[in-house]
Amino acid sequence: MTVSDEKRQLVRYLFFRLDPVWRRLGPDKQVEQKIELVEALRGFQARSLLRSYSTMGTRGDTDFMLWQATEDRETLQALETTILSTRLGGYLSTPYSYLAMTKRSIYEFPDDPEHDERISVRPQDSKYLFLYPFVKTRPWYKLGQDERQGMMNEHVRLGRKYPDIRINTSYSFGLDDQEFMVAFEGDEPGDFLDLVMDLRESDASAYTLKDTPIFTCIQMSLWDVLDSLGGASVSELARFTEQDAEGFVAVAKVSELPPGSSKRVYNGADAIALFNVGGRVYAVSDRCTHGRASLSEGFIDEDGCTLNCPWHEGRFNVATGEPVGGPVRVTLKTYQVKVEGERVKVR
Numbered sequence: 001m002t003v004s005d006e007k008r009q010l011v012r013y014l015f016f017r018l019d020p021v022w023r024r025l026g027p028d029k030q031v032e033q034k035i036e037l038v039e040a041l042r043g044f045q046a047r048s049l050l051r052s053y054s055t056m057g058t059r060g061d062t063d064f065m066l067w068q069a070t071e072d073r074e075t076l077q078a079l080e081t082t083i084l085s086t087r088l089g090g091y092l093s094t095p096y097s098y099l100a101m102t103k104r105s106i107y108e109f110p111d112d113p114e115h116d117e118r119i120s121v122r123p124q125d126s127k128y129l130f131l132y133p134f135v136k137t138r139p140w141y142k143l144g145q146d147e148r149q150g151m152m153n154e155h156v157r158l159g160r161k162y163p164d165i166r167i168n169t170s171y172s173f174g175l176d177d178q179e180f181m182v183a184f185e186g187d188e189p190g191d192f193l194d195l196v197m198d199l200r201e202s203d204a205s206a207y208t209l210k211d212t213p214i215f216t217c218i219q220m221s222l223w224d225v226l227d228s229l230g231g232a233s234v235s236e237l238a239r240f241t242e243q244d245a246e247g248f249v250a251v252a253k254v255s256e257l258p259p260g261s262s263k264r265v266y267n268g269a270d271a272i273a274l275f276n277v278g279g280r281v282y283a284v285s286d287r288c289t290h291g292r293a294s295l296s297e298g299f300i301d302e303d304g305c306t307l308n309c310p311w312h313e314g315r316f317n318v319a320t321g322e323p324v325g326g327p328v329r330v331t332l333k334t335y336q337v338k339v340e341g342e343r344v345k346v347r
């Protein structure tokens, strides 16, 4: 296989900042606009990898970030155009944007065959993503391959002290201002801090020209990202909260859930994913039992009964909630559903 035959992905880290004026809109408008944005992005999950992260509480100059990886070049532009075409998009600016591409490493890591061998991005379910653009000094490229390999070996050895921190490197040479985009995933910010301090003492560190700005990004579903921005919470969507005599609560209108579609709704504080599979409606907890994905952004297989999580290929039986594939181990909560007139009810 030649390099050009390999299906390399374009990778984009796209940061958004919300105009504070938006927070002065009425709560109804805020909720409507959040829903409109999530609905507009429905379908991008199927065409590309799309992860959402909040930077509220970690950076002062940006509010959230989308990590997109795709082989379909048109999708990169389509995603940004779609977001900025929504009403909420009218209040968003993009203070940072980084473009890169996957590529096999030119270094060898015989003890770690997975290291940088992947040409498709496969994020973990870690809570944090630590991200920065990276540029080496030109003298680095004048060094011989053996010398550089030796310094990379030291890097790997230091990295092994922190097995829960996992690196994703993508390449920007000629595509964007930086040479690499370096993205570490992990659950403990302290582990990453210690790793970076160790790496400062490595020989290769002397050849770093630039490795800022650094972003600490918190992974969450797009719904939770939008709620992290402030304003009215989408959980305030719970429009019909009265129980009927059998304990069912109306959560949606039938017309809002055509066959083949899915929808996130609320029963009190519980987020529920509804799926209309050939006219039959299923209801399961919206939060995947593996990570933090919103299952209403997932899809049902052609078999009509397997629900696919949008994040790590976790699979559930949508009727029983039992795990049937991928990394999921814990059964998903299911709800009973009844359709009465125009109302979809759950309990």
Ligand code: FES
Pocket (backbone or CB within 6 Å): 125, 288, 289, 290, 291, 292, 293, 309, 310, 311, 312, 313, 314, 315, 326, 327, 328
């Ligand atoms: S969040 Fe990992 S499989 Fe669903």
